Amino acid sequence: MDKLGALKMFVVTAQLGSFSRAAEQLGKTPSALTKAVNHLEAELGARLFERSTRRILLTESGRLYLETARQVLQRLEEAGEEIEQLQHGLRGNLKITAPLAYGQAFLDQVCGGFLEQYPQINLQVDLCDEFVNLLESGYDLALREGHDDLPGLIARVVGSNRLALCASPEYLARKGLPVTPDTLDDHEWLLYRHPLLSREFWWAERDGQRLSLAQPQSPRLRSDNYDLLLANALAGRGLLHTPLWSAAAYIADGRLVRVMADYDIDPDSFGSYILAVYPSHRRATAKVLAFIDYIAGFLASRGLS
Known part of the structure; x- marks a missing residue:
């Protein structure tokens, strides 16, 4: 048989x-x-x-x-x-999962450029903030923030996950108050709620000095949806901790201003990197490696490596 x-x-x-x-x-x-x-x-x-x-x-x-x-x-x-x-060039289907916020920030452009470069590859991209078990889900690749010591998985760093504290020029003008460690309690906050993040404090470092700064306990807006918070930051409603991969374009065009820019903000449990992750028991195919190389090059070209 x-x-x-x-x-x-x-x-x-x-x-x-x-x-x-x-x-x-x-x-x-x-x-x-x-x-x-x-x-x-x-x-x-x-x-x-x-x-x-x-x-x-x-x-x-x-x-x-x-x-x-x-x-x-x-x-x-x-x-x-x-x-x-090997015989006909890269082709077939590629199934990817990634956080919601990656979509508008850079993944829409990455996918568009990748499809143009590899016209015989079809992408399925599912955006969600829930943890996806790659060993059981059938995805070829996941994009994540975090650490690269994941059991059963191979992770390659494709970008950085540096944080910035930002606000719109309209908010800063309306508030009329500088943003320093001493004035944080007097500002209006847009706070991202996530089980991996501390509800007590956040860390910042300058000139080798590490500071523990209290989380705002009464933010103007608290949400588990980052895109909602970003929209309100752009509309002038308060301060927001935001990844530079998300805020870079808005800082460049002046819609957001980076404050306390001389402080390095700790990304906490999210880790310092954007990772491309695939199961270690499955050999990475050429199309998976091609996508990883493409997104790494894209983020590097925008100063986000």
């Missing part, structure tokens, strides 16, 4: 929990799938499913075998893609 075909039939059956549904999806007969699984069980000397008249369930041996079978099929698919790309 075709071993790879049997593995695929086993994997789909395990995913759907039914021989009949798996047969329908694969265009096979239920008896063909049963025969394939029986062949694998005979070869292994162990049962992969516990069968009843109502349902089938993976055994402990089945769960172990399923993970290996998935990896075998995935790696063969990737190898096939690599060989095809």
Whole structure:
């Protein structure tokens, strides 16, 4: 029997929990799938499913075998893609996940330029702020802020995650008060709420001196959506801690002003880098590496490396 075909039939059956549904999806007969699984069980000397008249369930041996079978099929698919790309150039689908705020800040331009450079690659880009488990989700690549010592993942630094304290010229003129460590409590704040960020203080450093500055306890606006806060900062409603990758264009055109610019602001648990991350058990394909190189070059060209 075709071993790879049997593995695929086993994997789909395990995913759907039914021989009949798996047969329908694969265009096979239920008896063909049963025969394939029986062949694998005979070869292994162990049962992969516990069968009843109502349902089938993976055994402990089945769960172990399923993970290996998935990896075998995935790696063969990737190898096939690599060989095809060696012969015909970069092509195929690339599935990426990234934080919401990356979209308008730079990822829309990155994706547009990448598609122009590689016309035979199709992108799927899903933006969300929830943590995505790359080992289970099927994404080829994730863009993240953070640290590069992630278990089970390979991370490459593609940009920096430096923070700035910013406000609009209209706000600063209206308030008429300098922004210094001593006046922070007298200012209006737009505060980003996130479980990784301290609610007590933020750190800033100047000339080797590290300061612990109290977080505003009564901000004018608090939100877990960064884009909402940025829009209000641009509208003149207060001070905002903002990544330079987001604020650089607005600082350049004068819509935002960087205050306390001689202080280095600690990005806290978000880490100092923008990372491109992919699972270590999967060899990075040429199209993944091409996207990583493209975004690293894009951010470097804007002084954000």
